[in-house]
Amino acid sequence: MSFDYDKWLRPGKLPHIWCPGCGHGIVMKGLIRALETLQLKKENTAIVSGIGCASRLPGYIDCCTLHTAHGRAAAFATGVKMAKPEMNVILCGGDGDGTAIGGNHFIHACRRNIDMTYIIMNNMIYGMTGGQFSPCTPTGAKASTTPYGNPDPGFDIAKLAIGAGASFVARGTAFHANQIDKLIVEAIQHKGFSVVEILDDCPTTYGRRNKYKSVIEMMNRLKDVAVPVKAAEKMDPEQLKGKILTGVLHKQDKPEYCQEYAKVIERAQGTAR
């Protein structure tokens, strides 16, 4: 049965701004299916983003939406969540927004383990400004500011999140569309800071500079490079060379920030037991 996306979309906002073949729309659909699965209340759900192509996502969804400054989504969202812990707070944005200019806010949101879900669309480039290299652009790749190839090593967003203290970390791809909503559902259900990295494509500013002849070639790369964590357990290092693990990569029970602060209030008021 066709899924009713219209129920969650603000009327009159489509077509969206993303380029032909950009996976952000696929991710947005995954998020909408997750919201529907969980039956979240629109007026009790905040979707917060920074700046960039992926950060335009909240404008389309009929919830409390906050399109903030470049890299600052996690900091704004922390204010929303802490002031109103009963709200569901979901963040979204791109790799440059989240791990370069927003890197500090990102790692500290992970460290606090505040109960929010961050969907990072990693297309390995700054798309909106025309294709400059990001902290996730592979070494050697071409970007508008690496005409001789990228000298920088890249971040592994999932490892970064785990290292910084996020208690749920998952990875999917825009090609594996039917997995996206399932990962987001599990992330939102998890109590603590959850990160869902979606490997994405930017045919316009990354693909054409890096010898991808079409959207399809970029999608095929996502298809080929992804290995589910379960499958990887049975593979040897040689077979895993150049592959990227997908699925739930890390899950851990640990104290959640708003709950910990509630204890601070109890102690301050002398009502702690």
Add this chain to the structure above:
Amino acid sequence: MEKKLPTIEIIEKYCKGCHICVEFCPKQVLEMKGFVAAVKDLEACIKCMQCELRCPDFAIKVTA
């Protein structure tokens, strides 16, 4: 018993012509007609919904 065919609705004003639905349909149900996707062979559709799931532009609705 006669096979019940699905309906595949393509919203042309949303379609940006990325080819994803056409290329990854396991049964070659879809094709490009000019700049937008179109149904070529509805009978072949196995209702796997991958075209709807992968369409970045909210332009395909498959009703089984």
Add this chain to the structure above:
Amino acid sequence: MAKKVAFLQGNEAAAQGALYAGCKFFAGYPITPSTEVAEVMSAELPKVGGKFIQMEDEIGAMAAIIGASLTGVKTLTSTSGPGLSLKQENIGYACITEVPCVVFNVMRGGPSTGMPTGPSQSDIMSAKWGTHGDHPAICLVPASVQEVFEETVRAFNLAEKYRTPVMVMPDEIVAHMRERIVFPEPGELEVIDRTAPSVTPDKYKPYDTSFGDVPPLAGFGSGYKFHVTGLNKMQDGFPTTKAEVVQAEEERQVRKVEGNAADIMKWEEYQIDDAEIVVVAFGSSSRSARFAVNEARKQGIKAGLFRPITFWPFPEQRLLEISKKVKAFISPEMNLGMCAGIIKGCIEGNAPVLGIFRVDGEPINPGQILDKMKEVK
């Protein structure tokens, strides 16, 4: 019953003023010389069910108070010069999205790290023009510990009333000195809360100008859902590049402050009526100026003090009126002439403006001002 009296530091009074105004959320980052505000808030807020968070940086602290304010609570951050520079990005965001919040900034020497423990009055232009683009600015400059308390309460009121960030900016001397303070009783000072929407959620628009220049602001999580963006926006909150809409919205954002300047401006006139020399001074400099005026009067010099308590919007009209009947203005300030320049800009050349400019981390003393008065012919 006798009122509660205490011997408090300016920074502590700011925190107490914020609590009196109903502040329920504080986000900050450690910085000299304003850290005491955060320390008091960390202890007091949880007692009243409020929230305190120490963020990873100044930018994040500013972002967090805007996010929290969008859920309907009154929010505060505190900082000093270098922190103010960092916060400017999101101060602009609060201006364009019209989210009430209060920024308490203690002025220390600058630029850059400058003199962290030395007083200064050099952030006044930053308060007006620090963030890029056209935007409204409200900035209050208290001169005593009692006034820090009262002006912090008023800052919350103005933020809520006009849906805009408001800055309270004592210099380091006012922030760190200890004075007797008499706590107002609850209800004694006016406390204003933002106007809640009068329409149902389906009819709500966050920038609906049919309600005037300051449209009601709903809170996230209160049954209303809407979009907030730092892009130029339409009445429904969604981005636009439509020329006439952008022009009208930008003008309204500035007009809601400039057009209500009479309500926002506050100043003190001391011995002005027959004054031939008027000292325009604020913050700790105004305390030296008052002493100098008293001394001058004893010596037969007709001097007076004009003390802005609201720095932005600046009392241009009143100074223009005064300028028509005085021989000279004196502007003693802990910067290299920022306020003098502003005074010159509004008095149409009616009188000379003599400056006493100190950026050496030392306060301006009454003797300097008295000497300057004697230079006036």
